[in-house]
Amino acid sequence: MKMLENRIIAEGRVLGEDILKVDSFLNHQIDPVLMQAIGREIARLFDHDRIDKIVTVETSGIAPAVFAAAELGVPVVFAKKKAAITMTDENYVADVYSFTKKETNHIIIDKKFLNAAERILLVDDFLANGQAVNGLLEITDAAGANVVGAAVVIEKAFQPGHEILEQRGIRLESLAKISDFKDGQVVFAK
Amino acid sequence: MKMLENRIIAEGRVLGEDILKVDSFLNHQIDPVLMQAIGREIARLFDHDRIDKIVTVETSGIAPAVFAAAELGVPVVFAKKKAAITMTDENYVADVYSFTKKETNHIIIDKKFLNAAERILLVDDFLANGQAVNGLLEITDAAGANVVGAAVVIEKAFQPGHEILEQRGIRLESLAKISDFKDGQVVFAK
Structure with missing residues (x-):
C-alpha cells in the first residue's frame, strides 16, 4: 500500500537492529484517514472470505x-493484555512474550465472544516475532474458531512471525512488508 | 442517542451500585457500525469548534x-496507561485512580504530540468519577493546549465526573446520559 509505505519512509524511525517506531500515525498518535484507508484495503482483500x-x-x-x-x-x-491473570472458566488465556519490552504478558478473551466454527480474521498493527499471533491462535483454537486469514499493517518479514501463519496455511496480507533495515533505512519487499 | 440507549437497555448489565458492563459492544467486543454512528454524532456536535x-x-x-x-x-x-513510569523530559504524565480496579495508574503522552494553543476535543467511553478526564486535563494544561469540549459515549451523571468539566466551563456532550440505576435497571436522564 503505497500511501502507507510513504508514511513509513517519511515518519518511521529505525531503532537498533529490529525496532521501527511509527508512533506519529499508528502507535500513539493515530491518523484516522490513513487507518480508514487501511481498513478499507483489508476489507477489500477479505471481501469474499465470509468473515464473521x-x-x-x-x-x-x-x-x-x-x-x-x-x-x-x-x-x-x-x-x-494483563500482567497477571487468574484463570477462570469464563476466559480464554494465552501467554505473549514481548521481545521489545522483554516481559511476558497474558492476553485474555471472554469465552462468550468467540464461538466454534466462526470465521475469524486476525488484524494487528505489527507482525514481527509472531508472539501476539501465536497467542491469538492458541485462543481461537481453544474456542474451535476457524482463522481464515490475518491482516497486519506492517510486517517485518525478516523476523519469523510469518512462518507461524505459513505452517498453519493461514493466508497473510501485509499492507507494508519490510524485508530489511539497511543503514537505518527501511527496505520494502518487492 | 436512541440507537445507543437501546443497546444499553438490551445488552448492558448493572453490577452493584455503580458499574455498567457494556462489553458486548464497547469494552471488549466492539460494534463498529454503532461506533461509526457515535463518531459521526460526535463530529456533528463539534463540527463548528475548529478541533485540531x-x-x-x-x-x-x-x-x-x-x-x-x-x-x-x-x-x-x-x-x-502504565503501572509504573519513569518521568522524563519527553513525556507528560498524570495519575489516574481507577475506582473499579482500586488502583492508581499513570497516563502518559509524548510531548511531541501535544502543542500549545491546539484546540483539543477529549473523547472517552465512560464519564463516571472523572479520574481519566482529570488526568487528561492535567496533561493538556501542562502542554498549554486548549480543551474546547469533551464527548463521552456513556455518562453516569449520578457520579461527580461532570462537575470537573462544569467547573472549568468545558462543554460536555454525553451520547447516553444515565441518571440512576434503579432495581438493576438503567434510567436515562430526560
Missing part, C-alpha cells in the same frame, strides 16, 4: 481493526 | 475517537 468476526489485541490493533470491521459489517473482539 | 486534535485514553476510548476523528479529519492521540 475480527479479532485483534489491544491497543494498537484496534484502529485498523474497527475500520476494517465497519467496512465488512462484522464485530471486533480485542484481546486484553 | 482528539485526545483519548487507551483502550476503550480509541474506537469512538478514531471514527469521530475520521469525520473531522483530525489526528487522535491516545494516552498510554
Whole structure:
C-alpha cells in the first residue's frame, strides 16, 4: 500500500537492529484517514472470505481493526493484555512474550465472544516475532474458531512471525512488508 | 442517542451500585457500525469548534475517537496507561485512580504530540468519577493546549465526573446520559 509505505519512509524511525517506531500515525498518535484507508484495503482483500468476526489485541490493533470491521459489517473482539491473570472458566488465556519490552504478558478473551466454527480474521498493527499471533491462535483454537486469514499493517518479514501463519496455511496480507533495515533505512519487499 | 440507549437497555448489565458492563459492544467486543454512528454524532456536535486534535485514553476510548476523528479529519492521540513510569523530559504524565480496579495508574503522552494553543476535543467511553478526564486535563494544561469540549459515549451523571468539566466551563456532550440505576435497571436522564 503505497500511501502507507510513504508514511513509513517519511515518519518511521529505525531503532537498533529490529525496532521501527511509527508512533506519529499508528502507535500513539493515530491518523484516522490513513487507518480508514487501511481498513478499507483489508476489507477489500477479505471481501469474499465470509468473515464473521475480527479479532485483534489491544491497543494498537484496534484502529485498523474497527475500520476494517465497519467496512465488512462484522464485530471486533480485542484481546486484553494483563500482567497477571487468574484463570477462570469464563476466559480464554494465552501467554505473549514481548521481545521489545522483554516481559511476558497474558492476553485474555471472554469465552462468550468467540464461538466454534466462526470465521475469524486476525488484524494487528505489527507482525514481527509472531508472539501476539501465536497467542491469538492458541485462543481461537481453544474456542474451535476457524482463522481464515490475518491482516497486519506492517510486517517485518525478516523476523519469523510469518512462518507461524505459513505452517498453519493461514493466508497473510501485509499492507507494508519490510524485508530489511539497511543503514537505518527501511527496505520494502518487492 | 436512541440507537445507543437501546443497546444499553438490551445488552448492558448493572453490577452493584455503580458499574455498567457494556462489553458486548464497547469494552471488549466492539460494534463498529454503532461506533461509526457515535463518531459521526460526535463530529456533528463539534463540527463548528475548529478541533485540531482528539485526545483519548487507551483502550476503550480509541474506537469512538478514531471514527469521530475520521469525520473531522483530525489526528487522535491516545494516552498510554502504565503501572509504573519513569518521568522524563519527553513525556507528560498524570495519575489516574481507577475506582473499579482500586488502583492508581499513570497516563502518559509524548510531548511531541501535544502543542500549545491546539484546540483539543477529549473523547472517552465512560464519564463516571472523572479520574481519566482529570488526568487528561492535567496533561493538556501542562502542554498549554486548549480543551474546547469533551464527548463521552456513556455518562453516569449520578457520579461527580461532570462537575470537573462544569467547573472549568468545558462543554460536555454525553451520547447516553444515565441518571440512576434503579432495581438493576438503567434510567436515562430526560
